[in-house]
Amino acid sequence: MQLVPAGNARTYHTKNSLDVSVANGDDKQGYIAVLASAASGKMLPLQVIYGGAEGSLKALPNVLCRATAATKGFVFAQTPTHWSSQGSMRKYIIRVIDSYVKSVIKASNGQLPVDQKAVLLIDCWFVHKSEEFLLWMKEEYPHLILLFVLGGTTSKF
Amino acid sequence: MNRPFKAAVKATYHLWYAQDVGQQLQGHAVGEVKVGTVVGVMRDLSVSWLLSSWECLNGDASIVKKAWQITGLHAASDRQVQRAAGKMHDAGKLWRVLQGYDAEIGDEDEQQLFSKGFDSEPDEDDLVPLAQLAARATAKAAGASLSAATAATSIQDVAAQATAAEEYL
Numbered sequence: 001m002q003l004v005p006a007g008n009a010r011t012y013h014t015k016n017s018l019d020v021s022v023a024n025g026d027d028k029q030g031y032i033a034v035l036a037s038a039a040s041g042k043m044l045p046l047q048v049i050y051g052g053a054e055g056s057l058k059a060l061p062n063v064l065c066r067a068t069a070a071t072k073g074f075v076f077a078q079t080p081t082h083w084s085s086q087g088s089m090r091k092y093i094i095r096v097i098d099s100y101v102k103s104v105i106k107a108s109n110g111q112l113p114v115d116q117k118a119v120l121l122i123d124c125w126f127v128h129k130s131e132e133f134l135l136w137m138k139e140e141y142p143h144l145i146l147l148f149v150l151g152g153t154t155s156k157f
Numbered sequence: 158m159n160r161p162f163k164a165a166v167k168a169t170y171h172l173w174y175a176q177d178v179g180q181q182l183q184g185h186a187v188g189e190v191k192v193g194t195v196v197g198v199m200r201d202l203s204v205s206w207l208l209s210s211w212e213c214l215n216g217d218a219s220i221v222k223k224a225w226q227i228t229g230l231h232a233a234s235d236r237q238v239q240r241a242a243g244k245m246h247d248a249g250k251l252w253r254v255l256q257g258y259d260a261e262i263g264d265e266d267e268q269q270l271f272s273k274g275f276d277s278e279p280d281e282d283d284l285v286p287l288a289q290l291a292a293r294a295t296a297k298a299a300g301a302s303l304s305a306a307t308a309a310t311s312i313q314d315v316a317a318q319a320t321a322a323e324e325y326l
Binding site for chain 1: 158159160162166196199200201203204205207208211212214215218219221222224225227228230
């Protein structure tokens with residue numbers, strides 16, 4: 001096993017070796033946890049995205065683990081790069097954001113109108129800014145007002 | 158908010174690792190300890206780490222509220238800030254002013270600030286409230302007493318403070 005970081009795809013192992021183990025260099029599993037919170041101080045359920053072919057469930061954790069998290073409202077998705085895609089973002093808006101807004105309206109016992117407007121402050125990820133996503137939001141959720149975090153300042157929040 | 162969440166995930170991971178090693182040390186020699194870190198195991202465990210971290214943040218609303226305060230949006234529902242925003246055409250400057258926004262400005266202050274009501278076209282007097290907001294923001298940012306910034310009551314003094322605020326911002 002190589003312990004000396006060699007950079008790129010090269011190691012100090014014998015040339016033409018077929019199988020070279022590298023410490024912390026193999027068996028990696030990247031995933032994205034999409035975080036959101038309400039101004040009331042409540043954390044909204046996470047969307048966890050794992051890398052794998054979209055539509056397949058092979059890269060996701062096992063059913064038992066997912067079921068435990070799903071009881072808290074967690075949503076799981078799978079995209080080729082483990083980054084948010086159009087499909088995963090739509091799923092997130094439907095399952096997390098819209099569900100939360102509806103729950104707040106319902107909890108108000110009629111004090112808030114059914115079409116109560118809400119502000120959704122999101123960062124400048126290219127999917128969020130895409131015309132396709134913005135048009136979809138406008139058509140499906142006209143009551144959600146989209147605002148963007150100033151570019152490069154997401155880490156400040 | 159990302160930072161405390163990532164820190165919580167790391168902490169839960171370290172806790173799991175330490176517990177796993179600790180349990181194995183009770184029945185095995187140090188050299189025999191082996192932690193299962195293959196992808197399948199870690200992927201399943203990651204869900205419980207995320208869940209624990211999420212519950213940790215959910216249990217402390219102050220962290221989330223603080224994050225929202227930094228965005229400046231908490232002030233958007235405030236009448237005087239809405240009016241100030243209507244008179245400020247530089248969005249970047251307004252955002253910086255909101256960073257120092259003090260939600261505890263009282264109703265009495267507001268009545269004094271906006272006794273004239275809101276006009277679409279700002280005039281010299283309308284700009285005073287914004288100048289005072291900016292002065293307060295500057296005073297707060299500089300760590301000075303808030304009362305020192307509000308002590309000035311004449312337009313000339315407020316204008317001077319606004320000039321200082323412009324330079325600071």
